[in-house]
Amino acid sequence: KQEVTQIPAALSVPEGENLVLNCSFTDSAIYNLQWFRQDPGKGLTSLLLIQSSQREQTSGRLNASLDKSSGRSTLYIAASQPGDSATYLCAVRVYGNEKLTFGTGTRLTIIP
Amino acid sequence: DTAVSQTPKYLVTQMGNDKSIKCEQNLGHDTMYWYKQDSKKFLKIMFSYNNKELIINETVPNRFSPKSPDKAHLNLHINSLELGDSAVYFCASSWGDSGRAYEQYFGPGTRLTVT
Numbered sequence: 001k002q003e004v005t006q007i008p009a010a011l012s013v014p015e016g017e018n019l020v021l022n023c024s025f026t027d028s029a030i031y032n033l034q035w036f037r038q039d040p041g042k043g044l045t046s047l048l049l050i051q052s053s054q055r056e057q058t059s060g061r062l063n064a065s066l067d068k069s070s071g072r073s074t075l076y077i078a079a080s081q082p083g084d085s086a087t088y089l090c091a092v093r094v095y096g097n098e099k100l101t102f103g104t105g106t107r108l109t110i111i112p
Numbered sequence: 113d114t115a116v117s118q119t120p121k122y123l124v125t126q127m128g129n130d131k132s133i134k135c136e137q138n139l140g141h142d143t144m145y146w147y148k149q150d151s152k153k154f155l156k157i158m159f160s161y162n163n164k165e166l167i168i169n170e171t172v173p174n175r176f177s178p179k180s181p182d183k184a185h186l187n188l189h190i191n192s193l194e195l196g197d198s199a200v201y202f203c204a205s206s207w208g209d210s211g212r213a214y215e216q217y218f219g220p221g222t223r224l225t226v227t
Binding site for chain 1: 153155160162167168204208214216217223
């Protein structure tokens with residue numbers, strides 16, 4: 001059974017700093033991994049999708065990496081801004097199954 | 113130009129009532145999902161439909177019944193509501209062809225409160 005964990009559960013960082021969010025999963029036979037952000041009381045916004053054959057994906061100040069063999073992914077946020085404050089969720093999809101298994105989330109606060 | 117929409121956004125009802133949540137997507141996707149986010153913010157799949165056919169049915173009480181009248185709609189009907197059903201319910205859609213690795217797009221959520 002796939003389990004996805006995100007550590008830390010909460011993180012506070014001064015504005016302007018670079019930061020890394022971590023995601024680990026127990027079953028390395030994944031099809032893809034998706035990073036989302038969720039603002040309080042809002043839905044999920046997809047940030048990046050990494051296929052199992054890829055090592056990383058970039059979008060603006062965001063860079064996501066994937067190491068399938070070790071069951072880990074990281075989301076790197078450069079030059080953090082107060083608008084980056086949100087909960088960040090990673091989710092994995094395994095082969096032959098349409099569903100996403102979500103991590104526990106990291107609540108990020110950027111301090112102005 | 114909303115991609116995935118849900119109605120209502122908020123739903124407050126009493127125990128024992130029956131209620132429905134509607135979901136529509138205009139992305140042309142063939143697969144739709146219902147997820148539940150509990151009070152601890154943990155998201156878990158409930159159901160998935162591909163081309164109106166049920167393909168995922170996690171361990172969910174029989175009181176929950178999804179219905180897909182067409183590819184663009186997936187509604188969730190809940191009978192005999194219980195306090196523990198209080199949560200945020202998210203609808204999502206994607207391409208379901210396992211040969212492709214498309215993203216899932218989520219709706220804004222429906223916050224259900226059972227009193």
